[in-house]
Amino acid sequence: MEFVIEKVLPNGLGRVGVIKTAHGEIKTPAFMAVGTRGYVRFISADDLHELGAQAMLSNGYHLRRQAAKIAKAGGLAEWKPLSFDQPFPFTEPAASRPVVTGETCFDRSPLVAKSSEERESLFKAYELRPDGLPAKSWQGPTLTDSGGFQVMSLGSGLGKVVSMEKERHVTNTAHKERLAHVSEDGVSFIDPFDGEPDFIGPEESMQIQCQIGADIHMAFDELTSLADTYEYNIEAMQRTERWAERSLREHLKHRDDLGYRQNLYGILQGGRWEDLRRQTAQNLAKMRVDGAGFDGFGLGGAFLKEDLGEILRWCNEELPIEKPRHLLGLSHPDDILIGAEMGADTFDCVAPMREARHGKIYTRNGNINLRKFADTGETLDQSCDCTTCKAGWTRGSLRAMWRSGDAEKKAKYYNLASIHNLRFIVRLTEEIRKAMLGDYFDEYRREFLAKYYTEA
RNA sequence: GCUGGAAUCGUCUAGUGGCAAUGACAAGAGACUGUAAAUCUCUCGGCUUCGGCCUUCGUAGGUUCGAGUCCUACUUCCAGCA
Numbered sequence: 340m341e342f343v344i345e346k347v348l349p350n351g352l353g354r355v356g357v358i359k360t361a362h363g364e365i366k367t368p369a370f371m372a373v374g375t376r377g378y379v380r381f382i383s384a385d386d387l388h389e390l391g392a393q394a395m396l397s398n399g400y401h402l403r404r405q406a407a408k409i410a411k412a413g414g415l416a417e418w419k420p421l422s423f424d425q426p427f428p429f430t431e432p433a434a435s436r437p438v439v440t441g442e443t444c445f446d447r448s449p450l451v452a453k454s455s456e457e458r459e460s461l462f463k464a465y466e467l468r469p470d471g472l473p474a475k476s477w478q479g480p481t482l483t484d485s486g487g488f489q490v491m492s493l494g495s496g497l498g499k500v501v502s503m504e505k506e507r508h509v510t511n512t513a514h515k516e517r518l519a520h521v522s523e524d525g526v527s528f529i530d531p532f533d534g535e536p537d538f539i540g541p542e543e544s545m546q547i548q549c550q551i552g553a554d555i556h557m558a559f560d561e562l563t564s565l566a567d568t569y570e571y572n573i574e575a576m577q578r579t580e581r582w583a584e585r586s587l588r589e590h591l592k593h594r595d596d597l598g599y600r601q602n603l604y605g606i607l608q609g610g611r612w613e614d615l616r617r618q619t620a621q622n623l624a625k626m627r628v629d630g631a632g633f634d635g636f637g638l639g640g641a642f643l644k645e646d647l648g649e650i651l652r653w654c655n656e657e658l659p660i661e662k663p664r665h666l667l668g669l670s671h672p673d674d675i676l677i678g679a680e681m682g683a684d685t686f687d688c689v690a691p692m693r694e695a696r697h698g699k700i701y702t703r704n705g706n707i708n709l710r711k712f713a714d715t716g717e718t719l720d721q722s723c724d725c726t727t728c729k730a731g732w733t734r735g736s737l738r739a740m741w742r743s744g745d746a747e748k749k750a751k752y753y754n755l756a757s758i759h760n761l762r763f764i765v766r767l768t769e770e771i772r773k774a775m776l777g778d779y780f781d782e783y784r785r786e787f788l789a790k791y792y793t794e795a
Numbered sequence: 796g797c798u799g800g801a802a803u804c805g806u807c808u809a810g811u812g813g814c815a816a817u818g819a820c821a822a823g824a825g826a827c828u829g830u831a832a833a834u835c836u837c838u839c840g841g842c843u844u845c846g847g848c849c850u851u852c853g854u855a856g857g858u859u860c861g862a863g864u865c866c867u868a869c870u871u872c873c874a875g876c877a
Contacts, residue, residue, distance in 0.1 A: 375830055396829070488829045497831090518831085531831040557829075606829090639829070668829040690828045697827070697834075710823080742821090746833085753833060 340554065340602040340634050342663045342684075346776055352655050352682035355775045358663050360480045360554035361599035362416045364393075367663070367684040368775075370670060370768045371396045371482060372761055373692065377409070377420035380692060381753040382761065384475040390725060390762040391769060395477050396687040399547045399556075400486030400539065406550035414552030414597045415481045481553035482687070485544040485586070487560035487579075487606065487639070488668070490526045494519035496564045521561060523578065541585035549593035549601060555665070557637050558586035560606040565641045572610040576619050579608045580626075587628045602634035604665060611646050613653050620657035635663040638683060642669075648677040655682035670764050672701075672791055676784050679771050691764050695756035698741060700734075701763040703790055709738045709756075725762035727755040 341359040348354065358365040365371075371394040372379045372387055379387060379395065387395065397415060399406075405418075412418040497517045519528035525540020539547075544559040560579040563572050583605045594601045605623040609615030626632060636658055638651060651666070658664060663684045669675070670688030678686060691701070698709040702720035712734035719728055719737070727737075732755055740752035767787070774783035 373830070380830085381833085398829075401830085482829095484829045486829095489831090492829095493831075560829095562829080637829080641828090665829085670828060674828075688828050689830045689832085693827065693830070693832065693834085696832085699827085708824090741833095744820090749833065 340600060342635070342661065344661070347660075348680065348775060348780060350680065352652065353680045353775065353780070354660075354682060354684070355772055356663070356684060358480070358684070360602070362478070362480045362554055365480050365685065366393065366772060368675070368679040368768045368771050369393050369685050370675070370764050371685055371687040372765075373397075373687050373689045374477070375401050375689075377402055377405070377415060377418055378477070379757075379761075381696075381750065381757045382692070384477045386726070386754070386758055387477065387761075388479070390758055391765045392479075392761065394480040394482060394554075394685070396482045396484065397551070397553065398486065398488075399483045399544055399551060400489045402483075402551055403486075403537075403539070403543075403547045406547045410550040410552060410597060412476075414599075415483070416478050416552075416554075417476050419476050480555075482555040482665070482685075483548045483551050483553040483557065484667075485548065485557040485559040485606075486526075486539050487544075487557065488562055489528070490519055490521060490560075491562040491564055491641075493517065493528055493531065494521065494526075495567065521575075521578075523581075525559070525582075526561075541582040542589045545586050545589035545603075546593065549590065549596055552597040552599075552601060554599075554602060555635065556590060556601060556603045557665075557667075558583040558590075558603060558605045558633070560608060560637075560639060562639055562641065563608065563610055565643065567610065569610070569612060572608070572612065572615060576608045576610075576615055579606065580619060580622050583623060583633075584626055584628065587626065587631070587633065591628060591631055604635040604637045604663075605633040606637035606639045606667070607654050607658075608639050610640060611643065611650060613649075616650055616653040617657050620654045624658055633662070635665065638664055638666045639668075644673070647674060648681055651678060651681035651683060658682075672764070672767055673788060675764065675767060676771065676788065679768070679775075680780070680784070686768070688764075691760035692757045695760040696753050698738075698756075699760075700756060701760045703787075705791055705793075707734075709734060709741060713738055719756075719759050720763070723759065723763065724766065725759045727759045727762075 340361075342356055343359070344354050344356040346355040354367075356367045358367060370392070372382070372392040374380075374395045375398045377397050378384075395415075402409065409415055409418045494517045497519075518531055519526050525538060525543065527536065527538050529535070530537055539559070541559040545556070548556040559582045561575045561582070563575050567575070587603060587605070590601075590603045594603070605626065607616065607619050607623060609619045620636075623633060623636060636654075638654055640650070642650060647669075655664065664682060665685045665687070666678045666683035668688055669678060670686055670690050675686055694701075694706075700707050700709050700719050703722050707719075715734045717734055718731060719734060721728075737752055737755060740748040741756070743749060770783065770787075771780065774780040
């Protein structure tokens with residue numbers, strides 16, 4: 340993998356570049372679409388390319404049981420993730436669903452068909468999804484996460500929102516005992532889908548990721564939550580560094596297994612503390628196994644919004660300039676702007692797609708809640724160049740599809756809205772890139788933020 | 796015309812003597828950042844100095860300390876018989 344830096348901002352941190360992978364180039368700064376299970380929900384590979392997505396991020400944890408199959412297909416970029424025979428939509432409630440086998444890939448959904456007719460019609464709806472069945476392979480640059488995030492989301496963060504703001508008592512599911520436990524070896528967890536106990540450590544994560552064969556892999560790490568103490572963050576960070584070395588060692592054994600070079604990023608943790616962040620950045624930067632170091636770095640953690648820029652500055656001042664950096668899991672425009680300014684090259688996040696599904700639509704003048712636009716004939720965003728807006732879909736009609744009880748219409752709404760929000764964020768990164776190259780980044784950011792955050 | 800049955804908060808619905816009244820949908824507000832998320836939380840008769848107060852279960856009476864619940868009449872709807 341090659342990383343070419345085309346330009347550096349006057350602050351010495353932000354930059355424009357190109358990451359060259361075995362499956363294509365990523366012009367940075369860039370936003371990667373999240374396709375946890377190997378596909379982006381409700382968005383086809385064709386749609387993804389059309390809206391300018393340059394790379395897809397999947398998750399080794401979620402794909403661990405399909406890893407061998409993916410390797411056989413030639414790696415994530417070639418894999419067709421969905422097939423007609425999957426048990427979806429379910430005919431029984433989540434609790435009574437059968438154990439998922441290695442052959443089965445499915446989308447987490449509480450959707451339950453009450454009759455075989457309904458199941459049939461739901462199937463039909465899903466077949467009509469643009470990313471429908473059978474899916475096309477993505478065929479572009481890919482990245483996989485190690486499963487480190489799940490250490491937190493199934494462990495200490497279970498049932499909580501991974502919020503950058505203060506903890507709000509929002510839960511998605513009834514709070515149960517944590518499903519993941521961390522030890523020096525790795526993480527023991529209960530698979531939330533089937534209740535089966537399982538284990539992933541650095542070696543397992545690397546073996547899985549090298550079979551999945553994304554262009555970029557993440558070292559196995561432990562993400563702490565905002566509630567964790569300084570002391571615990573030291574412990575978790577140091578463990579993450581030890582895991583990073585084990586990850587690197589295992590990765591080197593398998594990185595060419597699929598016939599092309601796979602790359603590994605080391606992940607920086609350390610919470611919101613400057614000493615930890617700088618220290619871990621230095622440690623990971625100089626880490627070597629048989630003379631080989633990391634190909635890039637992941638910037639991880641749960642952040643308070645106001646701390647993000649500072650934390651990234653601490654990290655990136657210590658990291659080698661010539662290696663690419665991925666800011667994990669953030670995509671709100673202010674986060675991307677500060678991230679790019681402070682030297683993050685790539686980004687990923689579920690928010691654009693998830694929020695689209697939940698009716699939050701991004702516009703240049705701020706986000707809108709689609710619920711409030713029952714009767715309007717305007718498009719989602721007049722200045723948007725996404726296919727949804729260009730096709731003339733109105734807020735009113737999209738709202739009607741969203742609120743409709745018809746699964747087919749809903750699925751279509753999810754597709755159209757997801758494309759819109761994702762395009763909005765991808766376009767933001769494209770514009771940041773242009774602005775940096777054209778020496779007007781500060782002006783661009785000021786104008787964008789003024790419009791985006793002042794109007795309702 | 797007779798005999799049964801039914802009328803509840805936008806809709807459907809629970810409720811058989813202590814009820815401002817169940818659940819679902821709809822509606823409204825909010826959340827969501829390396830996806831246990833087509834999810835989750837809150838509101839959903841009116842007013843409130845948050846302790847309550849007022850008005851509500853087709854209409855009008857009645858029994859009762861107390862009635863959505865029991866009784867009588869009426870109105871409307873449904874079913875069966877004519």
